[in-house]
Amino acid sequence: MSAPTIVTRALTPVGKFFLLALEIARMTVKGPFQWREYIEQTWFVTKVSALPTALFTIPFGATIALLLAELTRQFGAQSQTGAGSVLAIVQQAAPIVTALLISGAGGSAVCADLGARTIREEIAAMEVLGISPIQRLVVPRVLAMATTAVVLNGLATVVGVAGGYYFNVVVQGGTPGAYIASFSAIAQVSDILVSELKAVLFGLAAGVVAAYRGLNPPPGAKGVGDAVNQAVVISFVLVFLINLVITALYLQIVPPKGS
Amino acid sequence: MGVEVRVEGLTKSFGRANIWSDVTLTLPPGEISVLLGPSGTGKSVFLKTLIGLLKPDRGSIFIHETDLVRCSESRLYELRKLFGVLFQDGALFGSMTVYDNIAFPLREHTKLSEAAIRDIVMEKMHLVGLEGSEHKLPGEISGGMRKRAGLARAMVLEPEIILFDEPDSGLDPVRTAYLNQLIIDLNAQTDATFLIVTHDINSAQTVPDNIGMLYRRHLAMFGPREVLLTSDDPVVSQFLNGRRQGPIGMSEEKDSAQAEREMAEIPGELEGVPPLKPQLVPSPGLPERKAVARRQARVDAIMHTLPKAAQDAIRASREATAQAERRAGRTPVAAYPSGYADGPTERLNPVDGGEPPQPGRHRI
Numbered sequence: 313m314s315a316p317t318i319v320t321r322a323l324t325p326v327g328k329f330f331l332l333a334l335e336i337a338r339m340t341v342k343g344p345f346q347w348r349e350y351i352e353q354t355w356f357v358t359k360v361s362a363l364p365t366a367l368f369t370i371p372f373g374a375t376i377a378l379l380l381a382e383l384t385r386q387f388g389a390q391s392q393t394g395a396g397s398v399l400a401i402v403q404q405a406a407p408i409v410t411a412l413l414i415s416g417a418g419g420s421a422v423c424a425d426l427g428a429r430t431i432r433e434e435i436a437a438m439e440v441l442g443i444s445p446i447q448r449l450v451v452p453r454v455l456a457m458a459t460t461a462v463v464l465n466g467l468a469t470v471v472g473v474a475g476g477y478y479f480n481v482v483v484q485g486g487t488p489g490a491y492i493a494s495f496s497a498i499a500q501v502s503d504i505l506v507s508e509l510k511a512v513l514f515g516l517a518a519g520v521v522a523a524y525r526g527l528n529p530p531p532g533a534k535g536v537g538d539a540v541n542q543a544v545v546i547s548f549v550l551v552f553l554i555n556l557v558i559t560a561l562y563l564q565i566v567p568p569k570g571s
Numbered sequence: 572m573g574v575e576v577r578v579e580g581l582t583k584s585f586g587r588a589n590i591w592s593d594v595t596l597t598l599p600p601g602e603i604s605v606l607l608g609p610s611g612t613g614k615s616v617f618l619k620t621l622i623g624l625l626k627p628d629r630g631s632i633f634i635h636e637t638d639l640v641r642c643s644e645s646r647l648y649e650l651r652k653l654f655g656v657l658f659q660d661g662a663l664f665g666s667m668t669v670y671d672n673i674a675f676p677l678r679e680h681t682k683l684s685e686a687a688i689r690d691i692v693m694e695k696m697h698l699v700g701l702e703g704s705e706h707k708l709p710g711e712i713s714g715g716m717r718k719r720a721g722l723a724r725a726m727v728l729e730p731e732i733i734l735f736d737e738p739d740s741g742l743d744p745v746r747t748a749y750l751n752q753l754i755i756d757l758n759a760q761t762d763a764t765f766l767i768v769t770h771d772i773n774s775a776q777t778v779p780d781n782i783g784m785l786y787r788r789h790l791a792m793f794g795p796r797e798v799l800l801t802s803d804d805p806v807v808s809q810f811l812n813g814r815r816q817g818p819i820g821m822s823e824e825k826d827s828a829q830a831e832r833e834m835a836e837i838p839g840e841l842e843g844v845p846p847l848k849p850q851l852v853p854s855p856g857l858p859e860r861k862a863v864a865r866r867q868a869r870v871d872a873i874m875h876t877l878p879k880a881a882q883d884a885i886r887a888s889r890e891a892t893a894q895a896e897r898r899a900g901r902t903p904v905a906a907y908p909s910g911y912a913d914g915p916t917e918r919l920n921p922v923d924g925g926e927p928p929q930p931g932r933h934r935i
């Protein structure tokens with residue numbers, strides 16, 4: 313047997329990751345779908361990530377509002393602050409906050425749960441009993457994360473826009489009318505749609521990464537900790553990459569309003 | 572009756588590290604086999620390969636003439652239903668009660684009514700002595716109870732092969748003895764093929780019909796228990812005596828200087844393997860193990876190929892088993908000294924002696 317080269321060793325996990333993603337897709341279609349597990353997991357992931365998302369978005373929205381207000385004032389375009397702030401929050405800030413929280417809070421919880429089950433040999437026991445752990449445990453968790461991501465993105469958008477409004481109008485003394493008017497002049501429905509689409513993809517990606525690391529942890533109890541750590545880092549990198557690609561595509565494909 | 576498992580030329584590596592290679596053995600149907608070996612020789616890996624959780628690099632595993640290594644995914648899932656596996660810590664699902672854990676395979680794989688499931692689960696829980704714990708969570712019961720619950724779950728689909736991954740790990744000697752007796756009793760009641768992976772010497776001496784030993788990435792030996800238990804191999808006698816003097820080191824191999832230093836620590840000759848202990852027999856009130864008669868015929872056929880010491884030991888342990896069977900209130904149909912090719916011409920008189928064993932169930 314020839315020793316595996318560096319390239320093989322580096323690419324093997326990537327291949328296994330995509331294989332797992334395929335298997336998850338296949339099992340989702342094939343069913344039977346575990347509704348109970350799905351609902352429980354959605355509730356669980358939402359519970360661990362909803363409050364942090366809201367708390368995270370308020371200062372994030374405020375930062376953007378402050379920065380934009382300062383910037384537009386220098387350009388002499390204060391009346392357009394609302395438009396800028398809303399676009400930034402809907403298109404970028406909300407999905408990114410969602411991505412951070414869904415990978416950081418949701419993904420780590422899912423990865424830790426699956427990792428603990430793996431080292432306790434629950435996963436192996438399930439396979440031996442002739443039950444697919446992918447269908448039984450992983451599919452509901454990945455879909456639960458996608459669902460939660462959509463909900464979180466909606467939450468982050470609302471909280472972010474409200475926060476931006478509060479800081480712009482109340483703290484910095486902007487005009488409420490100008491804020492709202494410029495907002496509806498530039499924002500369009502496709503902005504929120506693509507934002508939600510991003511959220512779904514972030515949820516799926518973070519879910520598959522969490523599942524992959526959770527099902528293949530390094531040995532021992534410390535291994536689970538390492539797996540969770542890696543899952544969070546890998547899904548951060550992955551969701552930001554996805555964000556970049558989709559933003560670039562969106563800006564190319566969908567024309568901005570009014571142009 | 573349990574099924575035969577035939578392993579041929581099995582080789583497994585993780586990356587560059589070879590775990591073991593060219594393992595060939597046959598688990599005789601219905602018999603209890605033990606796989607011994609120092610820690611880290613890949614005993615658990617072998618078990619996981621046997622159920623298809625790990626793919627070997629080379630070799631075949633035949634069950635019912637199907638090669639487990641090369642069959643389709645759906646056939647593998649089908650074949651896995653023949654297996655029951657007791658994992659090291661029981662591997663119970665932490666979020667379910669003990670009852671739900673044991674009922675889980677039935678709910679997934681059968682269309683039985685809840686009442687029928689309840690009957691089966693209660694029967695299995697009684698078998699392993701777990702009555703009264705059905706509504707506890709795995710986190711709320713002791714390690715020994717978790718193992719027995721895992722055993723009940725492994726048996727609920729009436730498997731033909733039961734694999735035990737270190738059933739004695741984490742148990743004290745008394746609980747281990749009870750668990751060993753339970754294994755013998757279950758074998759008598761189910762006649763399934765058992766494979767036990769362990770490094771507990773006492774279990775290896777008293778439970779199995781056959782013993783194999785993994786050492787230095789090979790199956791050093793596999794055959795009737797008496798062959799290994801009377802072997803003059805230095806590895807075997809070091810292992811069975813549990814001493815430092817011998818070829819096995821802290822990490823798998825040791826250098827000759829260290830070996831000599833350790834040898835110098837003890838005066839005179841190293842003692843050989845410990846004296847043979849009698850094999851356990853089923854508790855009173857249970858039927859005789861059907862595997863005993865089959866094994867006897869099988870061993871008789873290969874008797875002439877075995878070393879002299881093993882032959883003597885086989886005859887001696889047959890006699891000991893026959894006596895133990897009589898003490899348990901059974902007529903040993905199978906136990907007669909070998910060498911009578913046509914079967915027993917005379918029966919030995921029952922030996923009286925020893926306290927009559929207490930009837931009733933054992934608990935851990």
